[in-house]
Amino acid sequence: MSNAFVAKFNALIPVFKAVGLADSATYTAPGGATIVCSVMVDYNLQSIGQIETLSDKQKLITLFKAEIGAPVRGAVVVVGADSYTLASRTIDDDFTSVWIANQ
Amino acid sequence: MSDAPGWSILQIVADRLAAISVANGYYTAAGAHIDTERVALDEADTFPRIALAEETMTTLAQTTAAINSAMVLCAEGYIPVGVDDAEYQAHRLKADITRALGRVKSGDFEGIENVRVTQFEVKGDRPTLRSPEGVAFIVVQVRVTVTFAEYIPPATG
Numbered sequence: 001m002s003n004a005f006v007a008k009f010n011a012l013i014p015v016f017k018a019v020g021l022a023d024s025a026t027y028t029a030p031g032g033a034t035i036v037c038s039v040m041v042d043y044n045l046q047s048i049g050q051i052e053t054l055s056d057k058q059k060l061i062t063l064f065k066a067e068i069g070a071p072v073r074g075a076v077v078v079v080g081a082d083s084y085t086l087a088s089r090t091i092d093d094d095f096t097s098v099w100i101a102n103q
Numbered sequence: 104m105s106d107a108p109g110w111s112i113l114q115i116v117a118d119r120l121a122a123i124s125v126a127n128g129y130y131t132a133a134g135a136h137i138d139t140e141r142v143a144l145d146e147a148d149t150f151p152r153i154a155l156a157e158e159t160m161t162t163l164a165q166t167t168a169a170i171n172s173a174m175v176l177c178a179e180g181y182i183p184v185g186v187d188d189a190e191y192q193a194h195r196l197k198a199d200i201t202r203a204l205g206r207v208k209s210g211d212f213e214g215i216e217n218v219r220v221t222q223f224e225v226k227g228d229r230p231t232l233r234s235p236e237g238v239a240f241i242v243v244q245v246r247v248t249v250t251f252a253e254y255i256p257p258a259t260g
Binding site: 046048049050051052053054055056057058059060085087088100101102103 | 144
């Protein structure tokens with residue numbers, strides 16, 4: 001991925017927030033300082049159970065590497081009144097890191 | 104006509120599961136919500152809760168007067184979990200269901216017309232079903248086998 005392309009993508013982060021695709025948040029790695037950042041919060045429905053079907057929202061947190069570098073497991077992301085703990089990385093590219101989070 | 108034998112047995116077992124409460128010495132209050140019909144659940148429902156359903160029904164033997172059957176019932180428990188207590192909660196709910204079912208006796212079914220339960224035992228797998236990461240619930244299962252005879256009354260018509 002070229003640096004110019006990465007720069008263009010990163011320039012879109014404020015736009016994502018402006019149109020409501022991303023939210024203001026804080027990111028705190030275990031033992032680290034709190035960083036103000038932008039995140040996207042998505043929900044992936046998962047079903048469990050064999051007799052009854054219990055569907056629950058699996059929380060997916062997208063973080064922008066330009067703002068926080070490489071996120072780590074156990075970091076806490078706070079979005080408004082909601083707090084998420086990063087549990088498992090599912091996507092990681094030059095721009096973003098997407099994590100399944102526990103709430 | 105009275106209810107079907109399998110359904111009547113299942114309802115009595117459900118009634119025994121309803122005893123699961125903290126006040127009765129159990130870990131959870133799962134007895135407050137026992138489902139015997141299959142429904143779809145989500146986070147807006149009340150938990151913990153238990154669903155009870157027939158898993159298999161097998162004919163063991165037939166005589167001129169009765170059919171002997173073995174019915175496997177599965178009690179499936181659902182409980183919300185936090186970031187670091189899923190296994191802990193699973194063991195507590197599984198223990199509650201196991202204890203409640205372990206207290207059921209063959210004699211508890213004496214009121215069912217034309218049915219005699221000969222054996223009721225907690226038997227078979229008692230798994231904890233693995234939840235996808237990030238899902239805030241865990242599911243456990245406990246199975247029982249009910250062996251019973253259904254007496255066949257003469258046809259009336």
